Amino acid sequence: MYLQILCVNRPFNTASAKWSDIDLENKIWTIPANQMKTKSSHTIPLSSYALKILKEQHMFKIIDSPFVFPAINTNGHLHRDTISKAIRNLGGKNKYSGIATSHGFRATFRTICSKSKAELLNLGISEETIESVLAHKELNAVKRSYERDKATIEQKAKLMQWYGDYLNSIEPLGI
Template identity: 30%
Template sequence: MSAAFVRTVTKPGKYTDGHGLFLKVEASGAKRWVQRIVIRGKRTEIGMGSASLVSLAEARETALENRKQARAGGDPLQAKRASQSLLSFEDAARKVHKIHEPTWRNKKHAAQFLSTLETYTFPRMGKLKVSEVTTADVLAVLQPIWLAKPETARRVRQRIGTVMKWAVANGWRADNPAEAISQALPKHTEAQQHRKALPYDKVPEFLDALNASDAGDLTKLALEMVILTASRSSEVRNADWSEFDLEQGIWTRPALRMKSKKEHRVPLSSRALEILAEARKLGRGEGLVFPGTKIGKPLSDMTLLKLTKALGYDVDVHGFRTSFKTWAQESTNTPRDVSEAALAHVVKDKAEAAYARSDFFEKRRRLMEQWASAAVTRQF
């Protein structure tokens, strides 16, 4: 049999080749490959696909491999069925999600595992069998968001890896492609590398460790204030009592202390007000809210960083702003403008800035209360 014959033959019938392989031509003109073979003493036939999709050379190669496997006591038909029964990546991900269900901290945390995969992964490789997913597929998923959304990208990669580890454990593949692409991904900018962030669902755990530590009371209160107000370290450390309206729950930061060089109002959550009440009891109620050991000087940035490291967390104090931003993106329906205003970010686009007249204060008040409540009560 030749490749030309396979292309041109039209007469219905069976045309044999070698190793039990034959081409079956139907009256309709359809052509398909079939192999007649003895498996463990029983004669059977294995369908090998349409001749329009499988070439003569490919059919011969598969037929020879089947013959070798059968002569060695194996069952190529069973292997084929097992291959066909493999789960797609999406089905495997949903199964892994179900298996881990008893360990999820809460329903929202469980939902986030699937929601990120549904958004970024399933459209690209959800239908692929877990055995067929390659590093190129994982790279195609991560590359568009690796620099734009580093925290989200990290979570997506971690969750793809969790599914792949399960596939490896089941013997469906020998590697985890999510772990093999580090060198292929671009490096984050220096600023991103130097500002390691804590996943937002770990923030309650951090606060528990902070409150249980033997650090100075004012230091602990200052670091918690940084986290719950999503502020820059300097903004909290240099805070003065004159900036606070405790009755209205508003902290007004003067322009000279803002990166944007514009006055910024911060809505204070219930817990933030409690922190200030505790700080007032420890101080004089005037001047610096969080003074350092030297009179008239604030706590140093290094003091907060050293405390963070001492608690066993390899993250930067500034990174808690990323924790807040990621939480707002993934766990709330907060518009981007509102979360950006909460971080006191400057609108870089001049045309957009010309129309950005609102500071979304009341919306930010609700958001910051929600963030503080979630961080303290673990309701992420």
């Protein structure tokens, strides 16, 4: 759940994460184009919080599985709905049913960024950086054809660390 919240991926991408796509040393997670809704590869800089989660998960890695979150009963990965189910049942069965979802944390991220726009602009983080982190595709075909890259990896890394720090400041993550 924390990795989903911190990396703001689509739930399927978190549930199906592969170790071969994660570079712990360089703090980067690159999701191949064929696994993305936009059909473009997506690079996520890993905040110190996300990195710590992945390093801990790596200690429990199942040797035969390429997945970060392997399924116990199959050779595959956890189902994407497993994350939402865990969120729904935090603190009791169906306690957060209809209140929180794994995909909804993407909207939470976007809302927090919008409310913190002035602070983010002071850090050199633009709307395009936020949209890039969310792996949103520009709908305007003309604009998209002229825009090669929405944000640098450094801008995205700064945003992801800021977001992790922000979340940790309102509720210590214990990570």
